[in-house]
Amino acid sequence: MVSYIIQRFVAGILTIIAASIIAFVVIQLPPGDYVTAYIANLQATGTMVSMEEAAALRIQYGLDQPVYIQYLKWVGLMLRGNFGMAMEYNRPVLEVIGDRMTLTVIVSFAAVVFIWALSLPIGIYSAVRQYSIGDYIFTFIGFIGIAVPNFMLALIIMYVSYRFFNVQSIGGLFSPDMALQPWSWAKVWDLITHLPLPAIVLGLAGMAEVVRIMRANLLDELRKPYVVTARAKGLAEHRVILKYPVRAALNPFASTIGYIFPFIVSGSIIVSLVLSLPTVGPLLFKALIAQDLFLAATILLLLAVLTVIGTFISDLILMWIDPRIRFGMEGSK
Numbered sequence: 418m419v420s421y422i423i424q425r426f427v428a429g430i431l432t433i434i435a436a437s438i439i440a441f442v443v444i445q446l447p448p449g450d451y452v453t454a455y456i457a458n459l460q461a462t463g464t465m466v467s468m469e470e471a472a473a474l475r476i477q478y479g480l481d482q483p484v485y486i487q488y489l490k491w492v493g494l495m496l497r498g499n500f501g502m503a504m505e506y507n508r509p510v511l512e513v514i515g516d517r518m519t520l521t522v523i524v525s526f527a528a529v530v531f532i533w534a535l536s537l538p539i540g541i542y543s544a545v546r547q548y549s550i551g552d553y554i555f556t557f558i559g560f561i562g563i564a565v566p567n568f569m570l571a572l573i574i575m576y577v578s579y580r581f582f583n584v585q586s587i588g589g590l591f592s593p594d595m596a597l598q599p600w601s602w603a604k605v606w607d608l609i610t611h612l613p614l615p616a617i618v619l620g621l622a623g624m625a626e627v628v629r630i631m632r633a634n635l636l637d638e639l640r641k642p643y644v645v646t647a648r649a650k651g652l653a654e655h656r657v658i659l660k661y662p663v664r665a666a667l668n669p670f671a672s673t674i675g676y677i678f679p680f681i682v683s684g685s686i687i688v689s690l691v692l693s694l695p696t697v698g699p700l701l702f703k704a705l706i707a708q709d710l711f712l713a714a715t716i717l718l719l720l721a722v723l724t725v726i727g728t729f730i731s732d733l734i735l736m737w738i739d740p741r742i743r744f745g746m747e748g749s750k
Contacts, residue, residue, distance in 0.1 A: 540631025562625030
């Protein structure tokens with residue numbers, strides 16, 4: 418098992434390296450660069466920039482060099498804990514990202530907890546009580562969750578809160594008086610009280626999808642001969658369901674962790690704009706529009722890291738819940 422974990426770790430490192438190369442190259446595929454966008458914005462306000470000034474800016478940001486040289490310099494900076502300069506902000510990338518990355522991970526984790534805490538029992542109930550009223554209700558809610566975009570759900574919640582409950586603003590992760598305060602237990606509690614709304618909005622679609630996966634997998638397991646045999650021997654119904662069929666049905670359920678993390682982050686861009694969430698989603702959107710190379714590449718790299726971490730966690734969970742995977746690894750030695 419140790420060798421398997423080492424193999425997965427090495428594969429994850431190689432995946433991150435490949436993702437960093439792809440992200441760095443893809444960002445530069447559109448015509449122009451940050452200086453081009455910067456000059457266009459200045460010219461829109463009536464300010465003219467000479468060719469010499471544009472060339473000086475490209476030299477200053479290192480945009481005058483070939484792509485592979487820029488990438489190697491960026492990797493060299495990363496090895497020293499520096500991800501380059503955010504050109505639009507004229508500050509180091511890590512300073513610009515700052516607390517946004519931490520808050521993004523917290524919001525993503527809260528959404529994943531919401532997804533798992535509800536989809537697992539609902540999926541089991543829908544499979545065990547197939548075609549019951551509760552199953553139809555949860556199926557209908559699931560279809561609504563899949564069909565309605567997250568940002569539209571956020572707009573609906575904001576409208577209902579304002580129209581019927583006279584709540585002026587439900588966005589953000591902090592109260593107005595706490596947003597700029599240094600971290601303290603009071604600010605942490607304020608963050609916790611604001612987490613449920615973005616977690617529900619971001620996690621509803623994922624929860625609906627995972628419920629359908631869990632229901633279908635468990636229905637397939639419940640029809641297998643070993644379940645019929647267990648019932649024929651008089652085993653209690655809750656043990657018949659929970660001891661083996663649920664564990665076997667959890668395999669695809671656990672494997673969804675690998676894409677839930679980056680899906681929540683990348684899918685939260687519009688939701689973050691609607692709910693005024695201080696996450697990296699809006700920052701990535703602005704960086705891509707401005708062609709801010711190092712800022713956008715760093716955020717995309719962090720998404721790749723989240724994907725690798727999620728996949729690694731799902732592999733460990735699969736090893737824990739399914740003995741066949743562990744026995745397969747031992748048999749391959």
